[in-house]
Amino acid sequence: MLGPMTTVAVANQKGGVAKTTTVHALGVGMAERGKRILLVDLDPQASLTWACGVDPDALEASIHDVLLKRAKVTDVLHVLEPPAPLEVDGKAGRTGTLHLLPSTIDLAGAELHLLTKTGREYVLRKALAKVVDDYDRVLIDCPPSLGILTINGLTAADEVVIPLQCESLSQRGVGQLLDTIEDVRDYTNEDLQVRGAIATLFDGRTKLAHQVVEQVRREYGVAVLEPFVPKSVKVAEAPAKGRSVLTHAPRSRSAEAYRDLAAQLLARKAKRT
Numbered sequence: 247m248l249g250p251m252t253t254v255a256v257a258n259q260k261g262g263v264a265k266t267t268t269v270h271a272l273g274v275g276m277a278e279r280g281k282r283i284l285l286v287d288l289d290p291q292a293s294l295t296w297a298c299g300v301d302p303d304a305l306e307a308s309i310h311d312v313l314l315k316r317a318k319v320t321d322v323l324h325v326l327e328p329p330a331p332l333e334v335d336g337k338a339g340r341t342g343t344l345h346l347l348p349s350t351i352d353l354a355g356a357e358l359h360l361l362t363k364t365g366r367e368y369v370l371r372k373a374l375a376k377v378v379d380d381y382d383r384v385l386i387d388c389p390p391s392l393g394i395l396t397i398n399g400l401t402a403a404d405e406v407v408i409p410l411q412c413e414s415l416s417q418r419g420v421g422q423l424l425d426t427i428e429d430v431r432d433y434t435n436e437d438l439q440v441r442g443a444i445a446t447l448f449d450g451r452t453k454l455a456h457q458v459v460e461q462v463r464r465e466y467g468v469a470v471l472e473p474f475v476p477k478s479v480k481v482a483e484a485p486a487k488g489r490s491v492l493t494h495a496p497r498s499r500s501a502e503a504y505r506d507l508a509a510q511l512l513a514r515k516a517k518r519t
């Protein structure tokens with residue numbers, strides 16, 4: 247069993263809904279509060295790795311080697327510079343830690359390799375089980391598909407967070423994702439919980455954005471966490487600098503929104519399993 251409500255998968259098979267941005271920003275937001283955070287890049291596109299300032303093409307080893315059992319998580323992870331701690335009662339708080347389990351394009355091959363293996367859904371869960379106790383939270387950035395990598399992410403997780411781009415009323419994908427989560431509960435991870443959706447790339451001036459949030463709440467019964475994360479060029483600029491928006495534009499509304507959401511996700515009382 248994994249530890250208390252430690253591992254969060256950020257998933258949505260729809261591309262470009264800010265999964266990677268959300269994992270990075272929440273991780274930095276938690277590390278600002280002195281927490282020990284592991285970011286897991288489970289996407290062959292390696293966007294999270296790159297956004298953390300690590301060049302995926304220059305890596306000697308990655309999560310791919312971990313899934314193939316050629317390396318341990320501790321051999322592969324990168325120690326990132328932790329963000330400046332938030333002030334608590336006017337004084338600088340504790341400095342957190344931020345580690346990254348990086349990805350490379352090689353991970354695309356793991357998909358094929360895993361398909362032929364018994365227990366293929368559990369590979370990530372087993373690998374992470376050896377290190378989860380070293381962290382307050384493990385955040386997993388899932389790829390934009392419902393394939394075996396995402397299933398590994400969901401199987402390893404205690405809870406799922408669903409980033410939602412509020413630009414289209416057709417959120418059929420949310421239903422498909424919830425079906426997949428139901429399957430994961432049936433077969434590989436009975437205790438998996440949906441923590442909620444995060445409205446990303448949010449344009450509050452449009453009626454549509456608010457309608458999408460209402461629809462997801464009503465039709466799918468999924469909690470949409472608040473605040474919503476505003477669309478902002480500051481967020482889009484950050485990855486090329488190897489930073490999250492919290493470091494790139496710390497006082498921006500998008501950074502403040504992610505900071506608030508990070509605090510909420512930390513707040514829940516740990517559930518012992």
Ligand SMILES: Nc1ncnc2c1ncn2[C@@H]1O[C@H](COP(=O)(O)OP(=O)(O)OP(=O)(O)O)[C@@H](O)[C@H]1O
Nearest residue numbers: 261262263264265266267390447476477478481482
């Ligand atoms: N709040 C925001 N405002 C403006 N741009 C944003 C915001 N959030 C994310 N972006 C940008 O939108 C693009 C998609 O974001 P991101 O890569 O996080 O999505 P994703 O869901 O991880 O994509 P993929 O499905 O390819 O993995 C990126 O260029 C990112 O910088």
Ligand SMILES: [Mg+2]
Nearest residue numbers: 265266289293
């Ligand atoms: Mg991504």
